[in-house]
Amino acid sequence: MIKKILIANRGEIVNRIIRTCEKFGIEAVAVYSDADKDMEYIKNAAESYNIGSAAPIKSYLNIGAITEAIAKSGAEAVHPGYGFLSESAEFAAVVEGMGVKWIGPGSQVMKSIESKSYCRIAADAVGVPVTPGTVGIVSNVDDIYRIAHKVGLPVLLKLDKGGGGKGIEKIESLESREAVQDVFDRLKRIGAMAFASSDVYLEKQIASPKHIEVQFVADARGDVICLGERECSIQRRYQKIVEESPSAAVNEEDRLKLYDYTKRIVKAIAYTGVGTIEFLKGESGYFFMEINARLQVEHPVSEMVTGLDLVEWQIRIADGENLSFTQEDVRLGGHAIECRVYAEEPVTFTPSPGVITKLVFPEENDGALRIEHALHTGYVVTPFYDPMLCKLIALHNNREACIGVMKAALEDMKIEGVSTNIDVGLAVMEDKRFISGGFSTDFFAG
Numbered sequence: 001m002i003k004k005i006l007i008a009n010r011g012e013i014v015n016r017i018i019r020t021c022e023k024f025g026i027e028a029v030a031v032y033s034d035a036d037k038d039m040e041y042i043k044n045a046a047e048s049y050n051i052g053s054a055a056p057i058k059s060y061l062n063i064g065a066i067t068e069a070i071a072k073s074g075a076e077a078v079h080p081g082y083g084f085l086s087e088s089a090e091f092a093a094v095v096e097g098m099g100v101k102w103i104g105p106g107s108q109v110m111k112s113i114e115s116k117s118y119c120r121i122a123a124d125a126v127g128v129p130v131t132p133g134t135v136g137i138v139s140n141v142d143d144i145y146r147i148a149h150k151v152g153l154p155v156l157l158k159l160d161k162g163g164g165g166k167g168i169e170k171i172e173s174l175e176s177r178e179a180v181q182d183v184f185d186r187l188k189r190i191g192a193m194a195f196a197s198s199d200v201y202l203e204k205q206i207a208s209p210k211h212i213e214v215q216f217v218a219d220a221r222g223d224v225i226c227l228g229e230r231e232c233s234i235q236r237r238y239q240k241i242v243e244e245s246p247s248a249a250v251n252e253e254d255r256l257k258l259y260d261y262t263k264r265i266v267k268a269i270a271y272t273g274v275g276t277i278e279f280l281k282g283e284s285g286y287f288f289m290e291i292n293a294r295l296q297v298e299h300p301v302s303e304m305v306t307g308l309d310l311v312e313w314q315i316r317i318a319d320g321e322n323l324s325f326t327q328e329d330v331r332l333g334g335h336a337i338e339c340r341v342y343a344e345e346p347v348t349f350t351p352s353p354g355v356i357t358k359l360v361f362p363e364e365n366d367g368a369l370r371i372e373h374a375l376h377t378g379y380v381v382t383p384f385y386d387p388m389l390c391k392l393i394a395l396h397n398n399r400e401a402c403i404g405v406m407k408a409a410l411e412d413m414k415i416e417g418v419s420t421n422i423d424v425g426l427a428v429m430e431d432k433r434f435i436s437g438g439f440s441t442d443f444f445a446g
Helices: 012-023 063-073 089-097 107-113 116-125 141-151 177-195 252-268 299-306 310-318 399-412 422-430 432-436
Strands: 004-007 027-033 047-052 077-079 155-163 166-171 200-204 210-218 224-236 239-245 273-282 285-292 335-342 358-360 369-373 388-396 414-416
Touching: 004 012, 004 063, 012 027, 012 310, 012 369, 012 388, 027 063, 047 063, 063 089, 077 310, 089 107, 107 116, 116 155, 116 200, 116 252, 116 285, 141 155, 141 177, 141 200, 155 177, 166 177, 177 200, 210 252, 210 285, 210 310, 224 252, 224 299, 239 299, 239 422, 252 273, 252 285, 273 310, 299 310, 299 335, 299 369, 299 388, 335 399, 335 422, 388 399, 399 422, 399 432, 422 432
Parallel strands: 004 027, 004 077, 027 047
Antiparallel strands: 155 166, 155 200, 210 224, 210 273, 224 239, 239 335, 273 285, 335 388, 358 414, 369 388
């Protein structure tokens, strides 16, 4: 197995990857910005390298600085975590060009699936339903009017290479051509600045959908195994807050259909490694939405119900191994829920930077409660990075009991010095819509 891995990321995901590295005797190399020089995982890593100032463009998005650290460390492989450069085909290609293994799908596959339109075309070609709209790129406002009249309002304009909930604009009226043109132009400018691509596509907004995603793992032999679905409909500003597996809304027939859709797409694009296919569930069924070519923030719920270590399988497949288990070997045991804890104002969801003056975690239990974090008292929450502080993951033998475990954990958790969304998580656990399973992505609407 690979002996030394550089983790090109920050925060809780670094601790998560280090844990698997330690299990297999792999040396972990950490990188850090000036703002993160006091992170405790730096001490746990075999080596660590400063890669620049706090601003991400100067550090965690600085390919030159990170590749210099790779060369100095002699790392055999790079794990990109999630966010930052995790889905950058350019970075993956540079790593591969150094003779270093990229822990993820190959750079050529990544380059293709950076385009959501490419993914929609690939899904459509193998008979997987995609959300109604354009399969390819929108060229002008005339295209918007033509497709919107065909599929009906409201529609969403989306950046072809956007991500993280960014680059989405809703169009609810076509009365003002000037207003539609302004939205189109604004989105193209955002794309050019943030994602180096101004390409835009259009899809009909599915009324009150559920956001369901399938975790999969695929090897170079062509085997694809699905590891259950995740319910990710509790969101704010298109960003997930609560995830769970399995979904209360997915029956066994639906699950097998989603597995079939996922395997068709993964095989069509020759994807290897761990990944996620995201779907929207509307009144008329499931629609393919996009592919995530990385480890997801919410991967722990899949690990909890399958007993598999997804980071381990990322490493094994990057090292050339094939899967040693079959789809029939996968059993979903119990129910898992993850709550993301953010440093943010609970009403406006705006970030809340500051210093953590008090930190109390609920008692962690490997069988019932798992906590992923990189926090300590005195931890500085800067305005430079995503405000997520940690994740609580509960497991029990049924959904009702799992909600109870999560509720107790949130009640026991204390963070002072910054505002958090802990009370929001509690409110979700107590909400009748959540308890019934009958919620959708508009849970926080209005």
